[in-house]
Amino acid sequence: MKVWTEIAAGRLAGNFAALSSMISDSAPAGPEPMALLAVIKANAYGHGIDPCAGILAKAGAEWLGVTDAHEGARVRAVLSASGSGEGIASTSQKRAMGQPEVLVMSGTVGLPGEAECIAKNGLTAVIWELSHVQRLAEAAGDGRPLRVHVEVDTGMSRQGVAPGPALETMLRAIAEEPRVVLDGVFTHFAATQVAGSEQTAAQQASFEAAIEQVAGSGLKPRWVHVGNSSYLDNGTPGDSRQRSSLAWVRAAAARLGARPMVRSGLALYGYVLPIEGPGLSLAGAHVLPVMTWKTRVIGVREVQPGAQVGYDGAFLAERPMRLALLPIGYADGLRREFSSTNAKAGGWVVIRGERALIVGRVSMNLTTVDVSGIADVGEGDEVTILGDGVSAEDHARVVRTIAYEILCGVRVGE
Numbered sequence: 001m002k003v004w005t006e007i008a009a010g011r012l013a014g015n016f017a018a019l020s021s022m023i024s025d026s027a028p029a030g031p032e033p034m035a036l037l038a039v040i041k042a043n044a045y046g047h048g049i050d051p052c053a054g055i056l057a058k059a060g061a062e063w064l065g066v067t068d069a070h071e072g073a074r075v076r077a078v079l080s081a082s083g084s085g086e087g088i089a090s091t092s093q094k095r096a097m098g099q100p101e102v103l104v105m106s107g108t109v110g111l112p113g114e115a116e117c118i119a120k121n122g123l124t125a126v127i128w129e130l131s132h133v134q135r136l137a138e139a140a141g142d143g144r145p146l147r148v149h150v151e152v153d154t155g156m157s158r159q160g161v162a163p164g165p166a167l168e169t170m171l172r173a174i175a176e177e178p179r180v181v182l183d184g185v186f187t188h189f190a191a192t193q194v195a196g197s198e199q200t201a202a203q204q205a206s207f208e209a210a211i212e213q214v215a216g217s218g219l220k221p222r223w224v225h226v227g228n229s230s231y232l233d234n235g236t237p238g239d240s241r242q243r244s245s246l247a248w249v250r251a252a253a254a255r256l257g258a259r260p261m262v263r264s265g266l267a268l269y270g271y272v273l274p275i276e277g278p279g280l281s282l283a284g285a286h287v288l289p290v291m292t293w294k295t296r297v298i299g300v301r302e303v304q305p306g307a308q309v310g311y312d313g314a315f316l317a318e319r320p321m322r323l324a325l326l327p328i329g330y331a332d333g334l335r336r337e338f339s340s341t342n343a344k345a346g347g348w349v350v351i352r353g354e355r356a357l358i359v360g361r362v363s364m365n366l367t368t369v370d371v372s373g374i375a376d377v378g379e380g381d382e383v384t385i386l387g388d389g390v391s392a393e394d395h396a397r398v399v400r401t402i403a404y405e406i407l408c409g410v411r412v413g414e
């Protein structure tokens with residue numbers, strides 16, 4: 001293999017456990033324990049959905065979140081094949097003996113084949129349009145009724161039904177359709193990385209209104225959920241802001257006699273966004289990066305001053321240099337913004353524990369790095385593209401994007 005990733009199963013399970021205990025420590029004990037929905041959409045943020053689904057199910061995840069029905073079907077197949085749950089004893093592991101519930105998070109129900117795939121694989125659909133109720137009812141047919149989570153749009157103008165008349169109509173349609181069961185109500189916040197955000201407060205108020213409407217409808221959802229990694233990490237442990245964000249979910253769920261849940265993706269994979277705002281600089285979750293992305297040196301050469309390196313001669317050797325060639329490029333997801341010129345630094349990789357700077361353009365399948373200062377580099381040596389010494393945040397800073405996009409962009413050949 002010329003390019004591959006290594007997934008630290010122990011770290012992924014450990015991050016799940018750390019976040020789970022953080023939410024139980026930070027909210028006052030209530031009758032219903034709070035759950036953590038493990039988001040594994042988009043191929044588990046580039047980590048590979050097959051191993052991640054298995055690891056998180058074994059770690060005790062009650063819910064997994066996927067992008068669409070076909071990703072959900074894949075998760076069902078992987079978990080059935082691994083027969084998760086044999087010969088294990090602890091409480092959380094017993095829970096894994098039954099498969100976790102799977103939420104199809106991007107509301108793709110309206111696309112051809114999706115509703116049928118949801119029905120066939122026992123997935124839970126996210127819905128917000130009346131037409132979604134109809135599509136699912138048809139897909140359910142004479143079989144088991146299908147469970148849905150209604151997303152409420154509290155201010156992102158993306159997915160979701162607005163509180164008020166639209167939600168009223170939606171709830172009535174569900175109440176009148178025996179083949180569709182309201183299993184959950186949720187919303188998504190736009191700015192949870194901001195401490196004490198007014199936008200979040202306004203969204204919370206809007207969601208509270210929606211919860212009152214659900215309470216008045218007579219429907220009894222089992223789950224109420226919100227948030228993402230930053231929401232549950234908005235403050236250090238014991239910080240009143242964090243306590244209040246989690247206590248707020250608990251209160252919203254209690255109003256409906258439902259179980260509270262928070263969703264997390266990025267933090268499961270070991271990254272947290274810095275919380276923006278006075279007095280809060282560092283997030284409280286202790287999580288460790290899960291992915292290492294690697295390749296190998298395929299050649300080493302000496303060049304003399306004046307030698308051009310790569311396309312456009314964008315980099316010119318100014319001294320004798322030793323260059324290592326790597327069989328990875330932007331076709332693999334190594335961003336072209338990592339390129340450097342003499343005037344402008346680019347990205348770096350790690351070889352033998354040391355930084356090797358990228359020189360010249362990153363090309364489609366090849367990248368050149370400077371190993372002049374690293375002893376004994378030779379063909380076949382392992383190279384860390386992302387991992388110890390170079391994080392997804394480092395990549396994101398150079399590329400001017402967010403760690404999410406870097407992780408999702410990692411591609412490894414089969």
Ligand SMILES: *Cc1c(COP(=O)(O)O)cnc(C)c1O
Nearest residue numbers: 039188227228229263264265266
């Ligand atoms: C992706 C997603 C999440 C997870 O967000 P992170 O910031 O990765 O924790 C949570 N909720 C919804 C609705 C999402 O789409």
